[in-house]
Amino acid sequence: MKELSITDSKTDDYSSLLKKYDLLIEDYLTYLTLEKSLAAATILAYNDDLQKLKAFMIAQDIVPENITSENIESFLADIYDRGLNRTSQARILSGIKGLFKFMEMEKRITVSPAELIDAPNPQRKLPETLSIDEIERTINSIDLSLPEGHRNKAIVEVLYGCGLRVSELVSLQISCYYPKKGFVRIVGKGNKERLTPIGASAIHAISIYLKQRALMKIKKDSEDILFLNKNGGKLSRTMILILVKQIVGAAGVEKTVSPHTLRHSFATHLIDGGADLRAVQEMLGHSSITTTEIYTHLNQAYLREIIKFHPRNFSK
Numbered sequence: 001m002k003e004l005s006i007t008d009s010k011t012d013d014y015s016s017l018l019k020k021y022d023l024l025i026e027d028y029l030t031y032l033t034l035e036k037s038l039a040a041a042t043i044l045a046y047n048d049d050l051q052k053l054k055a056f057m058i059a060q061d062i063v064p065e066n067i068t069s070e071n072i073e074s075f076l077a078d079i080y081d082r083g084l085n086r087t088s089q090a091r092i093l094s095g096i097k098g099l100f101k102f103m104e105m106e107k108r109i110t111v112s113p114a115e116l117i118d119a120p121n122p123q124r125k126l127p128e129t130l131s132i133d134e135i136e137r138t139i140n141s142i143d144l145s146l147p148e149g150h151r152n153k154a155i156v157e158v159l160y161g162c163g164l165r166v167s168e169l170v171s172l173q174i175s176c177y178y179p180k181k182g183f184v185r186i187v188g189k190g191n192k193e194r195l196t197p198i199g200a201s202a203i204h205a206i207s208i209y210l211k212q213r214a215l216m217k218i219k220k221d222s223e224d225i226l227f228l229n230k231n232g233g234k235l236s237r238t239m240i241l242i243l244v245k246q247i248v249g250a251a252g253v254e255k256t257v258s259p260h261t262l263r264h265s266f267a268t269h270l271i272d273g274g275a276d277l278r279a280v281q282e283m284l285g286h287s288s289i290t291t292t293e294i295y296t297h298l299n300q301a302y303l304r305e306i307i308k309f310h311p312r313n314f315s316k
Helices: 014-034 040-059 069-081 086-105 132-140 149-162 166-170 200-213 237-250 259-272 277-284 294-309
Strands: 183-187 193-197
Touching: 014 040, 014 086, 040 069, 040 086, 069 086, 132 149, 132 237, 132 259, 149 166, 149 183, 149 200, 149 237, 149 259, 166 237, 166 259, 193 277, 237 259, 259 277
Parallel strands: none
Antiparallel strands: 183 193
């Protein structure tokens, strides 16, 4: 997709207008960093999106305070024409709304021009999951005779048993693990902390692994990290991805999987079993319950598939 260009702006005072947008975006991103504690990757994504808005508005010689709802809708139509999907459009609009809310808060404008603009409904892809039988086969296929066998089993048990993101798993600290209380303390996106229950199977697997870990020579900066590589250091995200793919493949499961597949399976099996949606939201660390609701859609898709076996489900 061709990038928007601001080099052909019609304004007579291009540099002044450019500086105005740059300062505004810089102030907003600083606010998101310091006040909202958003992750660096999220800040970069917001910046990329707002640079597109800046380019579009400067090309029309519009100062930030004079942007109208019609201007924003024209911008959204423009990025649609350039091939951005509905999910990307919704994300960009979210960033724009946040920017104008910030301008309201700073009293740079009185009313946000983006407030009443609805985001396009994103196309939601149902995530790949493993069945309970596939999970059992995967765990039982781990070769415990290997030096890393018990560690690998504990990793899979924790990913599936707690629904962790891979970034949360590799950073999981022993000081945040409370087996007697049945909880782990997780630092998730935006440095938000949550307590997540951990089941007996995962606790048992960790207890065996910890005995082996105690015999390792551990690097100074990794002394509190739970899961270590063979050199006594912190595991990488890539290593966890490779590990999970190898283990699932060895179990004969013919699906495209990643560590996130175990997180999806965790949530899906809880919802299928009747767990409260808000409890699952809390355990996953989702800021919005809308994100968690995808697992109810997954369950509905399964039910629609099952109904084909009903004797009255046929076309006349």
